[in-house]
Amino acid sequence: MGNNWFDRWIFESYQPTIQGLALFRIFASLLILFFLMPDAAYYTDLASFPDDFFTPPPGPMMFFDSFPPAWFFYSIHVLLALSWICVLIGFKTQKASIAAAIFMLILLGFIFSIGKVNHQMLIILLPLLMAFSSWGGAYSFDAGLSGKKTKANGWTLTLLALFIGFMMFTAGFPKILGGWLNGDTFATQGHLLNQYFIRGRTELLSGYMVSMNIPLIWGILDWGTVFFETGFLIAVLRAGWTRLFVCFAVFFHFSTMLTLNIAFLVNFPAYAAFLPWGKIHESIASLVDLNEKPYTIPLVFGGALFCLFGIIKIIDKMYLLTPTREPSFDELALISGAVLIVLTLGLKKAIGLFSSVRTQSV
Template identity: 35%
Template sequence: MTGGLGTALETFDRWVARGDFTLEGLGRFRVLFATYALLRLPNFAWASSFPDALYAPPPGLMTLFDGFPPSAVLTGLELLLAVALMAVLVGWRTRPASLVVTAVLVLGHGFTYSLGKIDHAILFFLLPAFLAFAGWDGAWSVDAARERASRTVRHWVLRAYALTVGIAMATAALPKARGGWLSPDSHAVWSQLLIDQQVRQVDTVLGARLVQLDVPVLWEVVDWLTVGLEGVLIVSVLWWPLFRLVLAGLALFHLGVLLTLDIAFVGNLLAYGAFVRWDRVSLPAAGVRARVRPRLRRVPEVAMALAVTVSGIGWYLLPDVPHVGGVLRYGVTWTGAGVGAWYLARQAHRAVRAVGRSTRPAASDA
């Protein structure tokens, strides 16, 4: 019995530590994540203008508070977030800065969500905390230049985050399955599209055209695909190639949702981005990095802290860039769909070639 348990644990250990991620790829993704987050700094302070009588926190941490904090406190959280994100961007004290980013995002949005409207962005909020321990400080960072960063990728952390993403998507699939989405008598997606077009007057690229397609079989297939994609992700965590295939399908799915229902899942797409092999993208930066690394080692710690703090506060004080939200909304969604389509096409090409090789007659048979 003990031997069997030991073998099972060894198998689990090998599985959870298996992966092909690199410090280079995680470092590049860290820069992408921090850049996006700095361009989309949240506003928490507006929640302080509401009376405490309207404070209705969701279950969890926010129930420890009796009401909304003063505006100065929420503004302080915004400033702290900007500074922490700047530290994550340059990779200075990356791990504590990443944990601060997650803590501030959860706390700040916890107050804004306590008014009743909740945006399901928890995967985006948790991402820095997970990747802080996965090794995204190991490249493209001040910490790496000073040789105090991660030297190996902790694949088990990425596996844990993948499981978190899978569970989150499963919680979206299960209510749909129980609510009748799989019933041939109901067409949930078409019904939602009909409401958006006829009642809410939502103007989307494809909505007005697709709502006219009275094809029950088509809409039932869409319902099943929606539930299937969201539900199968948690199972695909068992094997990285399958997990990435499902993520690629979800990226295309999110583009379709944006173009038909005007609902963007940018936070989800960024969460999927953590599992992309960014190190395979060619960048002509090796020479620049070789020259910069020695200089970063010579910068005093106090000077680096001051530079990060001033840069973060300065960025926070800059006026908002007009329309940046809309540009990023569509830009990230289209980019995610493009990466997903490329990955699916690449895997399909490999599969076709593999089948061709297996069916080709051997030379001795000719």
């Protein structure tokens, strides 16, 4: 029973299509290339730090005793961009995906070697896991050159869900030990006050939340945060539960962006892996004659994303519609867009369930 259940959980929880994975590959590559590459302007300053500032986090950076010169960082940055471009077009996809993970690990490892470590492991784990998903098996140079049909590997999504669950649990369990479930104090409110008065994060709805003095709401936020973060690890046991908690995660990050001015955009490529990409592909394919022009789908889909992301990036760089500090316009636009997608999918699911119940009753 145990082995059979485990096998079904690992290998059958998710049944992605090879075309759906290809669309996700295009989406994730463009999202990372446009918005989630490390800031190259930081490399010169990083290389100039004294050796005494070099305090690498646990990992391969511990083999170094100082920061490399700036040309090293720029070289790795170019290699990282080239790797993601290869993933985008599906050229040597598996090797390029692994290379993207390695190059991102190197850059982030050195960036975090000055003492501050951000939670960005998902952007490293995503290409590493998806390298074995066959996401280069369709709409790619690899597929065109080999002419072979490949099988989508859903176990990579199971492992990705498990890593997200562990990541959330490591954030939630210390909150239990830290007293977040203690009804006498309100940790969420305390965190908000720290961000507002100490760090100067005063944009969007933060001022309204600071002035709100409703103990019941603050208590609900404390308990809800803990149960959401720790519950994610249990949710990975079922694909439906995982997708539900991913939806919760989108709303969670949206609320922290509006109130704490902290955006976790770096997590969203991993969350997007659980979108119904197979159905998205079917919807697009219904509008296209695949026999005559099979590559119309990736060209239209990729081109539309390229234009959309380009417009968002241009507006972001013009600093016209953004707060004076954080979050940036691209974070506002993309996370708000993710919320709209979740609401649309939820509404569509609700309509489907209502129609099914109504049909059965008739």
